[in-house]
Amino acid sequence: MRVGVFVCHCGRNIAGTVDIKRVVEEVSREPHVIYVVDYVYMCSEPGQQIIINSIREKKLDAVIIAACTPSLHYETFAKAVERGNLNRYMLEMVPIREFVSWVHPNKMEATDKAIRMIKGAIVKVMNNKAYELLRSKVVQKCLVIGGGISGITAALDIANSGIPVILVEKSPTIGGKMAMLSETFPTLDCAQCILTPKMAEVSKHPLIKVYTLSEVIDVSGYLGNFKVKILRRPRKVDVELCKLCGFCERVCPISVPNEFDRGLSKRKAIYIPFPQAVPTAYVIDEENCTKCGLCLKVCPTGAINLEEECEVVEEEVGAIVIATGHDLYPGEKLQEYGYGIYEDVIDSLQFERMLSSTGPTEGEIIRPSDGEKVKRITFIQCAGSRDESHLKYCSKICCMYTAKHALLFKERVPDGEVTIFYIDVRASGKGYEEFIKRVQEEFMVNYVRGKVSRVYRDVNRDLVVVGFDTLTGERIRVRSDLVVLAVGMIPQMSRELASKLRVPLDEYGFVQEVHPKLRPIELSTSGIFVCGTAHAPKDISESVTQASAVAAKVINLLSKGEIVKEPIIAEVDENLCSGCRVCVTVCPYGAIEFVDGKARVNEMLCEGCGICEASCPVDAIRLRNFTEEQLVSLVKAVLRG
Amino acid sequence: MAKWRPTVISFLCKWCAGSAAELAGVSRLNYPANVIPVVVPCSGRVSPRLIVEALLNGADGVLVGGCHTPGDCHYMSGNFKAFKRVYLLKKLLSQFGINPRRVRVEWISATESQKLVRVVREFLSELEELGPIMGDVRE
Numbered sequence: 001m002r003v004g005v006f007v008c009h010c011g012r013n014i015a016g017t018v019d020i021k022r023v024v025e026e027v028s029r030e031p032h033v034i035y036v037v038d039y040v041y042m043c044s045e046p047g048q049q050i051i052i053n054s055i056r057e058k059k060l061d062a063v064i065i066a067a068c069t070p071s072l073h074y075e076t077f078a079k080a081v082e083r084g085n086l087n088r089y090m091l092e093m094v095p096i097r098e099f100v101s102w103v104h105p106n107k108m109e110a111t112d113k114a115i116r117m118i119k120g121a122i123v124k125v126m127n128n129k130a131y132e133l134l135r136s137k138v139v140q141k142c143l144v145i146g147g148g149i150s151g152i153t154a155a156l157d158i159a160n161s162g163i164p165v166i167l168v169e170k171s172p173t174i175g176g177k178m179a180m181l182s183e184t185f186p187t188l189d190c191a192q193c194i195l196t197p198k199m200a201e202v203s204k205h206p207l208i209k210v211y212t213l214s215e216v217i218d219v220s221g222y223l224g225n226f227k228v229k230i231l232r233r234p235r236k237v238d239v240e241l242c243k244l245c246g247f248c249e250r251v252c253p254i255s256v257p258n259e260f261d262r263g264l265s266k267r268k269a270i271y272i273p274f275p276q277a278v279p280t281a282y283v284i285d286e287e288n289c290t291k292c293g294l295c296l297k298v299c300p301t302g303a304i305n306l307e308e309e310c311e312v313v314e315e316e317v318g319a320i321v322i323a324t325g326h327d328l329y330p331g332e333k334l335q336e337y338g339y340g341i342y343e344d345v346i347d348s349l350q351f352e353r354m355l356s357s358t359g360p361t362e363g364e365i366i367r368p369s370d371g372e373k374v375k376r377i378t379f380i381q382c383a384g385s386r387d388e389s390h391l392k393y394c395s396k397i398c399c400m401y402t403a404k405h406a407l408l409f410k411e412r413v414p415d416g417e418v419t420i421f422y423i424d425v426r427a428s429g430k431g432y433e434e435f436i437k438r439v440q441e442e443f444m445v446n447y448v449r450g451k452v453s454r455v456y457r458d459v460n461r462d463l464v465v466v467g468f469d470t471l472t473g474e475r476i477r478v479r480s481d482l483v484v485l486a487v488g489m490i491p492q493m494s495r496e497l498a499s500k501l502r503v504p505l506d507e508y509g510f511v512q513e514v515h516p517k518l519r520p521i522e523l524s525t526s527g528i529f530v531c532g533t534a535h536a537p538k539d540i541s542e543s544v545t546q547a548s549a550v551a552a553k554v555i556n557l558l559s560k561g562e563i564v565k566e567p568i569i570a571e572v573d574e575n576l577c578s579g580c581r582v583c584v585t586v587c588p589y590g591a592i593e594f595v596d597g598k599a600r601v602n603e604m605l606c607e608g609c610g611i612c613e614a615s616c617p618v619d620a621i622r623l624r625n626f627t628e629e630q631l632v633s634l635v636k637a638v639l640r641g
Numbered sequence: 642m643a644k645w646r647p648t649v650i651s652f653l654c655k656w657c658a659g660s661a662a663e664l665a666g667v668s669r670l671n672y673p674a675n676v677i678p679v680v681v682p683c684s685g686r687v688s689p690r691l692i693v694e695a696l697l698n699g700a701d702g703v704l705v706g707g708c709h710t711p712g713d714c715h716y717m718s719g720n721f722k723a724f725k726r727v728y729l730l731k732k733l734l735s736q737f738g739i740n741p742r743r744v745r746v747e748w749i750s751a752t753e754s755q756k757l758v759r760v761v762r763e764f765l766s767e768l769e770e771l772g773p774i775m776g777d778v779r780e
Contacts, residue, residue: 069663098666099678109674116677515712524717568682586685588717609716610686614726626682632694635650638677639699 001126004035004060005118006051008042008067010097015040017101019111023066026115030122034058042067048080055084062090062125066118069095087130089567089625092121112641120638127633128625131567136604138224138318140558143168145216145497148176149540150532150547151323152198157551158321159207163558166315167202167210168230173277174210175199176325180260182355182363184540185404186435192358196276203278212279217312219500222605223527224318224563234308236284237270241303244272248282248295248304256288258360262350264368265360270295270304274358319527319554320501322511323547324493326533329384329391337380337485338455343369344463345455345483347383348401355408365412367481370461374416377409378465378480380452381422385488393508395488396537399426402486403439410443418445419478421452421467429539448476455483489537502590503528510536521550524588526605529553568624569606570613572599576620583612583621592621647701647768649676651761652687656715658706660751665758672758673765676704683707684746685719689730692744696734702743702768706757709748720748739777742767 005027009015020038028036035058039047042065054060063086065077070093078088096114104110140163144155147169155165167174178184179199181191202208211230218229254269269289272282284295284306296304331339331347338345344367346354353359354366365374379402384390399422406418425447427436439445452467458479465478491509498505502525504512511530514522521529529550532543557563570583570592579597591605592612599612599621610623619628653659659680665672681687684707692703705727707720714720724746731741747760771777 069666071660071663095663095666098663100674102666102669103672104674105671106674113674113677120677120679514717586722588719607716609683609719610681611683611716611719611722614686614688614691615722623682623686626686628688628690631679631681631691634679635691635695635700636698638679639648639650639695 001032001062002034002058002060003032003062003064003122003125004054004058005033005037005064005066005122006042006054007036007038008047008065009038009040010068011040014067014097014101017105017107017110018096018114019107022111023114023118027118027122030119032126033122035060043073043076048076048083051077051080052084055081055086060084060086062092062128064092064094064118064121064125066094066096066114068097069093069099089131090125090128092125092128094118094121116638116641119640120634123633123637124630127627127630131624134565134567134569134603136224136563136565138558138561138563139226139316140164140561141166141315141317142319142321142554142558143216143226143228143315143317144321144323146176146323146325146532146534147174147210147212148323148325148532149178149195150325150534150543151176151321152202153544153547154321154323154531154551154554155202155208156198156205157548158554159205161551161555161559162207163555164207165209166317167208168214168216169210169212170215171273172212172235172283173273173279174202174212175278177349178540179274180262180349181352182357182359183404183408185400186429186431188404192276199276199278203280210279211313213283216497216500219320222602224557224604226317226320226527228315228317228320230313230315232311232313234286234310235281236286236305236308237282238303238305239279239281241301242281243301243303244280244282245300247298247300251294251298253292253294254288254290256285261353261360262347264350264353318558319529321550321554322493322501322503322523322528322530322534323532324491324497324534326489326537327492329488329490331383331485331487333390334383334485334487336454337383337452338457338463338483339485342455342457342463343367344481345485347485347487348398348405351405351484355405363412365409365482372481373413374481375413376417376480377419377482377484378463378478379405379418379420379484379486380465381420381486383485383487386423391488391490391508393488393537394426396426397539398486398488400429400432400435400539402484403427403436403445405484406445407439407443410445418443419465419480420445420447421450421465422447423449423451429541450476489533491534493534501525501528503530510534521546521553525590527557563604565604566608568608568626569603570601570608570610570621570623572601573620573622574598576618578618578620580617582615582617586611586615645769645773646673646675647765647773648699649702649704649761649764649768650695650700651676651678651704651706652684652691653678653680653706654684654708654715654719655680655682657708657713657751658684658747658749658757661706661749661754661757664752665754668754670754670758672761675765676761683714683716683719684723685714685716687723687726689726692727692730696739696743696774701771701774702745702764704760704764705744705746706749707746709750713748713750739774740771742771743774743777
């Protein structure tokens with residue numbers, strides 16, 4: 001081994017405190033060191049030229065540069081070393097400026113320490129190995145799980161860049177929760193009007209393949225090369241042949257609560273979720289269909305096949321986007337508010353359906369129990385949210401949608417009375433505070449700060465909301481025809497799917513990002529991203545923003561066709577590996593597989609932390625150029641002095 | 642005779658504690674020179690063997706510096722692994738007569754150069770009280 005040591009003065013930054021002459025003398029005496037040279041500015045072009053020429057002339061196999069910190073000039077020196085035809089991983093930098101001359105004013109002590117550190121680096125670099133950058137081909141295709149507004153936005157952005165997308169949706173149509181909304185805050189855009197064109201765009205996009213009634217059941221592989229199994233449940237109606245005539249629906253004898261209207265209306269066992277559904281075709285609800293065959297007889301195009309079975313399709317993708325969205329906190333858990341006891345206590349999404357002109361009441365606000373028009377309405381915010389016994393967190397959108405509900409109600413029933421119980425009004429988005437003010441002042445909505453203790457029905461069939469006004473300190477009772485609970489958001493994604501994707505969930509079941517500020521859409525499993533309410537409660541604009549951010553990440557990852565990565569990763573000596581699997585359990589990236597009784601490192605997943613090496617009882621797994629032997633010899637050398 | 646001074650090996654993760662040490666340099670903070678840094682990718686890379694080898698080969702104390710728990714570790718959980726390992730190692734060391742205070746784990750973020758210097762000074766004066774490691778072994 002022929003080691004060259006290059007000592008930088010950094011002007012007087014190093015040379016002012018460290019005795020360069022003594023460093024050169026002492027280091028020259030070390031075994032394998034065949035050339036030591038110092039220079040005033042090693043990073044300058046003449047300095048770099050000294051390094052390049054010395055490597056060539058002295059036939060150096062390894063280089064030590066004692067100068068500033070590698071975080072400042074590693075690239076500079078690595079490139080110089082490469083210009084000398086030496087592999088960059090045969091270079092070690094010793095930061096004798098930041099770690100020595102700048103912090104230790106005593107010349108003798110500083111010089112001693114610099115020498116020790118250089119000697120340590122010399123013994124380490126002797127066992128360094130040359131490596132090349134890792135390259136891996138990526139499958140230029142992306143899987144998006146969830147077809148709500150987040151999934152739709154991500155899918156369109158990615159597909160529009162030329163990367164094919166597979167969009168998997170559990171229900172019979174894409175559109176998600178947004179399709180159920182009447183208007184959206186704060187601009188009161190009609191949700192259908194802004195969403196359905198995007199849904200149509202998805203269905204017509206040549207690069208987007210939509211699997212409805214489908215679920216991801218298995219995921220293997222890694223960044224750039226995932227293999228996904230998708231379970232497709234039978235629609236039993238041919239999407240191409242169905243002409244939406246609706247004859248089947250008329251003859252179907254089965255009637256069940258319509259989930260799209262949150263149970264406020266009925267639908268048949270053969271149905272279309274809503275007229276703009278994508279794909280635009282009828283679907284048979286397998287659970288409730290009795291296979292009586294009446295629909296088969298009336299279908300003019302023969303689109304129905306009652307015997308259609310589930311199938312499993314396999315797809316290969318390079319990246320995965322989680323956009324599984326949210327569900328509502330079940331009102332049944334809020335018995336004190338009378339949900340599930342009184343028909344006239346409904347949740348916020350049921351109220352959205354009631355407000356919708358295509359909803360069960362065609363936009364008319366009525367009492368579900370008797371169909372009477374509603375004059376007095378009470379909204380209870382934070383129903384389940386910010387509550388120790390329900391959801392500890394704030395669901396973020398309820399303040400805004402409740403204000404919107406109040407406004408839309410007052411527009412329909414100008415002489416109606418509206419009371420809103422709230423804890424705090426959180427309106428921090430663009431134009432949100434103004435919207436709240438408008439509702440409070442222009443529409444004369446009565447905001448009561450306080451918590452509701454219970455809701456009951458009195459002899460006059462009135463719902464009585466009993467609460468406590470924390471601003472006046474009074475107990476109050478509000479009589480209402482209808483009570484609407486602003487229920488919170490809960491994550492929709494199952495723990496099973498999360499574990500198949502190897503993505504961590506937070507304590508509430510939302511997907512856990514790598515870093516809340518700096519990497520808010522990336523997950524610890526490389527190549528998998530999250531957007532929308534699968535990540536945390538958020539509104540439509542935030543979900544769309546996040547979806548586009550995710551798309552940018554995916555495009556960046558997949559557009560080049562290959563991934564290039566640092567080669568400083570762990571590797572296994574199969575002769576030593578006893579198969580104890582400790583490394584498998586400690587790896588934060590799931591990068592170590594267990595194959596044929598031995599550990600095997602997935603090069604593309606390993607990030608090079610070396611936690612596995614520190615845990616291996618037999619030193620069988622080693623971080624390249626940071627092996628146990630290298631570090632032990634380094635420690636011994638610096639202590640020997 | 643000059644006052645005896647302990648020798649310390651400090652294993653610093655390159656993301657947090659190591660960056661704090663760099664910042665200490667850039668800020669021209671002062672601390673004693675008898676602490677020798679070894680920069681590792683992650684505090685979770687520091688095996689018990691490395692710490693023991695340091696103590697066997699003349700270090701009077703070992704400092705392990707990593708990112709703040711829980712969430713700052715660049716590799717997500719390396720700092721926890723370091724903490725657990727050192728916790729166990731200290732129990733073992735005391736059974737061999739080595740004072741467990743000779744090994745110390747600290748969470749130091751990339752901006753906490755002041756904390757790094759304070760920790761180093763504190764640790765050194767603690768070790769000065771404890772005396773050379775050979776004293777532990779003789780007892």
